[in-house]
Amino acid sequence: MSAMNNDLFDDFSQNPAASPSPPPTASSTAPNSTWLSESITVPLRINSIRVEGVKNTRSGVIQEVIAPALQAKSFDEVTKKLHQACGRLEQLEIMDGFEIAMDMAHGPLVPEHSVDVVIHAREKGRFWARTGTEIGNSEGSAHTSANFRNLFGGGETLSISGSVGTRTRASHQATLAAPVNADPNQRFSLAAYQQNQTFQASSSHEQLFRGISLRYSGAFPGLHTEMGYSAVWRQIRELGFRASPSVRLEAGHSLKSGVYFSMLRDRRDNPTLPTQGYMWKWYSELAGLGGDVRFLKNEAQTQYNLPLGRGFVLSNTIRAGLLQPLQNDTTRICDRFFLGGPNSLRGFRPFGVGPRDQRDALGGDFYWSSGLSLLTPLPNIDSDKLKGHLWANAGGLAQLKANTPLHQSVQESLCRPTSSVGLGLLFQYSMVRLELNFCLPLTMSVWDHAKKGWQFGMGIDFL
């Protein structure tokens, strides 16, 4: 709410006699703040609410949003619920510039201690466009998008976007999203997309995905969940002459149709450079509801940050993933896990850990990685955004063999860790974390590509 012209509050402050409940008797000499804090607990109900400035929004949506405020029974509750209602309308990207006016309700049938509320607001423009650049995990991109707000008067949005990046050759997407019960935290979205990513440097191929997805995202207290269905036509293509036989065998079309589910609980003080709190997330995907790709994929990540005092923080991250083919299917390179790189396993090149054929990384069906970091303050630099750190990383990536039990493959991988240690500097720039590390690989497999010495990392999610 940008401003609040509260008539009722004026009544209380200027004319105590008009108050529904008597002012505190012992407070004639008490400070005004005490008197106010008691006055806001007085019983109060909303007699009527009028929202002005509505042009395109459906009345049912407005009623849904302000309904909780009508249940309020005290001044404190009324103001809080009205704040929440305005916040919901703003989160739904329907309105902004809220001004709320309240006045004592009058009339023979009006219950006592009730107010009439008028909300003045401005509906947001229905169209907006944006261009910009983004930096993600080891990838920079430029994007442009056209967006339509409040498409059908219920907070629906249509976004049409395109982007190019260092790894993404071209990406186009159209997404129609609609809130559930006018709740901005619960949305259904329908998306159609095409994405062309190049993996020529690491695996001598490109991946072209064309798909549709239907997704529901919801936020329970402290927990963000997402579930959906997707059908994707994938192409492994543009192999060129230098691709290895293993990658060449992967080339072609596949149709993945499946459901997925993810959960995220993030209680860190800062997702980019946390100093305390924990985070865990889980991702599950079941493919095989039609199409010719059948697998069950599970991936988990946890992070715990323990402040040690004096600016020192001990941070531990563990990640693991398992991709199991179903019904005698084999896993494909576009579904497998990859490991290595500053965001994944420091001291190794991107995609530099795990099975490979000639120069091509093939990915694995099972991976684990763990990192322990000691974040330290820097001498003579008092900044939360620039820190030093000492770290140790370890992990493993393996392909599951058909005739080997899962626990044996996992055990083998755990017994042959790829590991490294090092130290470096961390810098938070906006939502991105930059790292400059000196890396010392300790153990590795013959096929791993180590990066001994300096390594620069940029992204959001680090081990």
Added chain:
Amino acid sequence: MATPLAPLRGLISQLPFTNLPLKVYPVTSAKTPSNSLRLYCYGPGFNDNVTSFDPTSLRWLSFLTFAGIDFQVEYCNEPLMAPNNRLPFLMTPTNECIADDAIYDYLVRTYGDQLPTVPTDTRPASAFALLTLIDTHVKPAVQHYFWYDEANYREQISVAYTGQHQWPIRWVEATALRKQNQREVALQFTDTVSGEEIYERALHTLRDLASYLGEQDTYFFGAARPTLVDAALFAYLFPVLTSTMPNSTFKELVKNIPRLSNYIRALWDQWFRKREEAA
């Protein structure tokens, strides 16, 4: 020559971190590289397991067979595996990829003496001329037979080329292949030319080829072994003669040239029948 920094470098090289990594694990499941020549192509044939329904694939498959080269056939039916997105292609024992015209150059370079060649009294230009004639006159007729006729395309050709894919991928890919083949035919003929005229021109050429082959010779130019010309003609006519298309107009027309029908049958009997029986 020792430099002033040499002792310092020697000292640093003895520090523990300069000898990292401390341990390197051996590879547990290394890929065993294949040491044979492999031909990745469409296939197998419409009614057999050792040829190909695709004329371009069958041309190289036949030529390698005629040359007696030891090779493996991989019926992948996936052009995206090829370095140029077109089948067939060769994968050498050193995992080098060879495609298009480079295939013949590679074979000449690697198996020069082993390759069947036309007799010395025949000018190489004659072989080249016959290949050009086959490619410009017979190929469009086969493409028309395969890709233009709706029933043939729907029931046989689209299934053979893209049947391994899921719907709608197979429909999209088959349509793209059809358009590509139709474009190639349209490049040679105006839209007003009918299928019958394309067939007639091909049949005229085939009758000439039958005459050129003569009644006595087993192969073109009287060669001891079939050459690239034989491989090319076999590649176009064998799929036509062995397919079971709903509209078999062109097949019946070709069958009416007995010399060529017998020639194709003889090539099959001599070079492929045993393989088919073994398969």
